[in-house]
Amino acid sequence: MTTKITSLYVHVPFCSGRKCAYCDFFSLPYREEEGEQYLTALAADISLTVATAPVGSLHTLYLGGGTPTSLTPAQLEKLLTLLFSSFDREEKEWEFTVEISPETLTAEKLSLLKEGGVNRLSIGAQSFDDRILAAMGRRHRAVDIFRAYELARKAGFASISLDLIYGFPGQSCANWEKTLATAISLAPEHLSVYCLQVEPDTPLSAKIEAGILTPHPQEEEAAMYYLAVDKLTAAGYQLYELSNLARPGFFCRHNLTYWYNRPYLGLGPGAASWYNGYRRTRIADLNAYSQGLAAGIIPVSEEEYIDRETEMAETIILNLRLTRGIDLTAFSQRFGVDLLQKYKATVEKYIQAGLLELKEGYLRLTRQGLFLSGEVMRDFLP
Ligand code: SF4
Known part of the structure; x- marks a missing residue:
């Protein structure tokens, strides 16, 4: 029997300016015409996909990127309308998350998201230290996080997650502790704490190779990790996954789909899907993605058949990420x-x-x- 897909990820491949120094996700600096190009291609992707994939009534929808809120209000509205006219949703189970970069948020966009059924925001805060944010190449500063957070609460969002990164070169344990304390003082429902990954071919890796920045030794990264786990659990958050903590009732159900290794659909350039035994990744190139779809083809850059042995091993690995095991x-x-x-x-x-x-x-x-x-x-x- 085919398992129905109940979790959908949509990749929005734009950010509000130059890329962050450590980032290797597929994203482009936002331009309005490319935003339109993306929406046209996404509509074609959806209609071709729903005709063949076993998509059921959705329980979770996750709009990630990139920075979905780098789209204009009119484009965001178009995107939400497109999604709701194409997929059914399970009202009782419904979780709809949108990733936010603080500098892109306005009251107008928030109210559109709220009206469009979004009930969870994931804010890419990363740090509350302006010096670290500048070194990361982020386009926001601490004040923007406070502003975005307050706007989100005012708009009525009752489920907010903050993303934080530790282990950035030059970041001390004391500095990380301050960021954690500030995050706790805001009282979000959920927190993700990620260890910095140095990806090849990024400005960060170039600086490390040139000896301008020095990465932390693994023991220091471990110390920062356990500091976060201890501080946040003492503040009432439950570590439910290696990098994710939440107040009771606020686990990210979309990400639980991945960690339970259940089928999911990913739409948009660069998005991955897993269902009917295959993992497929759509091409991470906006022009190739649009051209393929204009010709009636979903452009896939990787396709892998996941046999039973591999599925078993992947289930073990993904389940082990959960602290319950x-x-x-x-x-x-x-x-x-x-x-x-x-x-x-x-x-x-x-x-x-x-x-x-x-x-x-x-x-x-x-x-x-x-x-x-x-x-x-x-x-x-x-
Ligand atoms: S905001 Fe996120 S997706 Fe965009 S460049 Fe920075 S890390 Fe990458």
Whole structure:
């Protein structure tokens, strides 16, 4: 039986200016004509996709990027209308998140989003230190975050997440602690804390290669990670995934779809989908994306068949990201396989190393294993 897709991701490939120094997501500086080009191509992508993909009534919709709010109010309205005229939604389950970059937010855009069914905002704050924000190449400063946050609350948004990054060269533990304290004082419902990843071919990697910036050693990154976990849990947030914390009832259900390894659809240039056994990534190039769709083809840059063995390994890796771990009963019902038997050697190796533990029918990372999860996960791959 085909599993219906109930989670949709839509990639909006624009940001409000030059790219952040560390970013390797597909995004272009926003230009109004390209915004129109994107919307035309997206409409064609939707109609071709819904004709073939097993899309059910949506439970979660996530508008990411890029910066969706770099579109004009008229374009945002067009996008919301397009989405709602194309997909059904499950009212009782409904979670609709939009990623926000603080400098792009206005009261007008917020009210459009609210009226358009958006009920969760994810604000890319990253830091409350202007010096760090400038070094990151962000286009906002701390004051913009406060302003965006206040506008969002005034507009009636009751579910707000803040994204924060730690481990930026030059950022001290004390500086990170201040950012955490400021985030806590705002009282968002959800927080994502990401360790800086140095991606190749970014201005950040060029500065590191040239010796202008020095990355933190892994022990310092680990110290910043556990500092965040401890400060935020002490403030009442629950660490439910390696990098995500929330107040009760505010876990990100869209991202849980990925971590449970359930099917999802991704639309827009650069977006990935997984359903009917295939993972497909749409081409990360706006012109090629538009031209393909104008010719009646969905331009895909990568297509991979995910066989049963790979799906099993990916489910383990994604489930391990959740602090509750892998539900061993659910795993055996899904795959007809006893995980502890099949991966006996790997499981025993990491239990002995103190990185994994078995508790009440779940296999999960220990506190020590949280920061070293990559090492454990790699060992489950076929
Ligand atoms: S706002 Fe986000 S998507 Fe845009 S350049 Fe910065 S990190 Fe990349």
